[in-house]
Amino acid sequence: MLSLQDVQRIARLARLELSGAEAEAMREQMNAILAMVDQMSAVDTQGVEPMSHPQDVTQRLRDDVVTEPDRRDDFLALAPQAEDGLYLVPKVID
Amino acid sequence: MRADWEVVIGLETHAQLTTASKIFSGASTAFGAPPNTQASAVDIALPGTLPVLNKGAVERAIRFGLAVGGTIAQRCVFARKNYFYPDLPKGYQISQYEQPVVAGGTLSFLLDGAVKTVRLTRAHLEEDAGKLLHEAVPGSSGVDLNRAGTPLLEIVTEPDMRSAAEAVAYAKALHALVRWIGICDGNMQEGSFRCDANVSVRKPGGALGTRCEIKNLNSFRFLEKAIEYEIRRQVEVIEDGGKIVQETRLYDPDRDETRSMRSKEDAHDYRYFPDPDLLPLAIDRAWIDRVGGAMTALPDALRGRYISQLGLSLYDAMLLTESREKAAFFDEVMKADVQAKIAANWVNGEVSALLNDAGLEFDRSPVSGGQLSRILQLIADGTLSGKGAKEVLREVARGDSATGDVDEIVASKNLKQISDGGAIEAAVDQVMAANPKLVEDYRSGKEKAFNALVGQVMKATQGKANPAQVNAALKKKLG
Incomplete structure (x- = not known):
């Protein structure tokens, strides 16, 4: 069972701000999901390979060829702030 | 620092792969383009775009796995490593977690004349992040996403290294190998090959100490200095009664120290999934065999051949296979009829020193393999003395001769060894006549005087007399 603290931590990792009421609502929903997972855990899966994707197919590969043109100006126009060919963000210091 | 601490080091190296296009998009990976001109919709994470894996990146990972004798996964999975930073617009880096493309393998190299083997844990494929420019626009950080999505192979070792020097020797061997198999250009200034070092100290035989990770070391010198500083720091902290906190640290070359990145407590909670x-990546046996079949001989194979067929020592063979270019140069020398051991000595000694002084690699050597083999033949037949041969090598390297013909240089520079018995005897007579004191000293039992006389004869012949013949002639005449 997740506590409110767990929910707030997960929210922080996802850069989400939750009010107290929202966190409580999320806690209930997430616990319901976990309860469902618990229920599925009861199924005997011995000898079954875990799948990383719902379909049992594999990746198709692309040949190593440059196909993308330069569309910088189109893309920069979508950004809230851009200058000198750069996307701008609030100053980040390591 | 007290001597009773054992240092434990593991390295993680990011080798940028030499593909033309990015790992999940068709944008170019060429270095130095104007900002964001090589950042496609996938690289800047526009909604609705999907990654498509580059076959060339996988193929290079297979080459690496074969070269280190690792296991190439028949099936592997890509995972999201979640964190927020402006150089990564998706909010996650596509990497591999539980099922990397290569598991295990080893890398061997020379350290203080002995062979050291480091075990590899794994190598996995991932995408690089973009670059932040803090000075370009006042008050803001600029984001250049040209590098975002560039394919990297992250190569992780077991904690097998016991000193900074050993870590550097490993890193140099790895650097040579990735270039040898052509998967990485190894350009450290451009960030194509960078290391993170995990460092801890412990009492010998004790449990592993808490480790710190030093990030982004992009030169062998910084790698060595950063690890040395970090060892001193950790020992001091522990000896002062403190505890090492597991953390990520940055090396500051200007102050020669590492400092904590003071990351937030959650920074390492990447929530991989x-x-x-x-979709899962499948690599079948046939593909691995095709890749292996197209590879040039690996350092290990060449070493084996040098030892079994040419009778060289493991030490010589390891030195010759430090880089593919050096081995190729040696092979070129060996095309002529020369003695392998002597050729190895010259390639590892004189020629390496010459290139070192000039700051050149073997692929740009001013002396060709063919020219060196001719010089070695002229030593073997007595035309050149060892000293004369070194002079010829330097003359050839200078490149003044139009043809580069070794015999012509020997003749024009008058570097031929004097092996004419008559000429040598004449020089000996002349020196004995001019140095009666030395002659007398020798005859009255002062052995040292003999060497002085040899020196005089060599001087009189401008160093060109055959030393063995000079010795013999002197002995005979002195009685």
Whole structure:
């Protein structure tokens, strides 16, 4: 069972701000999901390979060829702030 | 620092792969383009875009796995590593977690004349992040996403290294190998090959100490200095009664120290999970065999051949296979009829020193393999003395001769050894006549005087007399 603290931590990792009421609502929903997972855990899966994707197919590969043109100006126009060919963000210091 | 601390080091190296296009998009990976001109919709994470894996990146990972004798996964999975930073617009880096493309393998190299082997844990494929420019626009950080999505192979070792020097020797061997198999250009200034070092100290035989990770070391010198500083720091902290806190540290070359990145407590909670946008990657035996079949001889194979067929020592063979260019140069020398041991000595000694002084690699050597083999033949037949041969090598390297013909240089520079018995005897007579004191000293039992006389004869012949013949002639005449 997740506590409110767990929910707030997960929210922080996802850069989400939750009010107290929202966190409580999320806690209930997430616990319901976990309860469902618990229920599925009861199924005997011995000898079954875990799948990383719902379909049992594999990746198709692309040949190593440059196909993308330069569309910088189109893309920069979508950004809230851009200058000198750069996307701008609030100053980040390591 | 007290001597009773054992240092434990593991390295993680990011080798940028030499593909033309990015790992999940068709944008170019060429270095130095104007900002964001090589950042496609996938690289800047526009909604609705999907990654498509580059076959060339996988193929290079297979080459690496074969070269280190690792296990290449028949099936592997890409995972999302979640964190927020402006150089990574998706909010996650596509990497591999539980099922990397290569598991295990080893890398061997020379350290203080002995062979050291480091075990590899794994090598996995991942995408690089973009670059932040803090000075370009006042008050803001600029984001250049040209590098975002560039394919990297992250190569992780077991904690097998016991000193900074050993870590550097490993890193140099790895650097040579990735260039040898052509998967990485190894350009450290451009960030194509960078290391993170995990460092801890412990009492010998004790449990592993808490480790710190030093990030982004992009030169062998910084790698060595950063590890040395970090060892001193950790020992001091522990000896002062403190505890090492597991953390990420940055090396500051200007102050020669590492300092904590003071990351937030959650920074390492990456919440990896399989990327639903990418299906599992299947690598079948036939593909691995095709890749292996197209590879040039690996250092290990060449070493084996040098030892078994040419009778060289392991030490010589390791030195010759430090880089593919050096081995190729040696092979070129050996095309002529020369003695392998002597050729190895010259390649590892004189020629290496010459290139070192000039700051050149073997592929740009001013002396060709063919020219060196001719010089060695002229030593073997007595035309050149060892000293004369070194002069010829330097003359050839200078490149003044139009043809570069070794015999012509020997003749024009008058470097031929004097092996004419008559000429040598004449020089000996002349020196004995001019140095009666030395002659007398020798005859009255002062052995040292003999060497002085040899020196005089060599001087009189401008160093060109055959030393063995000079010795013999002197002995005979002195009685």
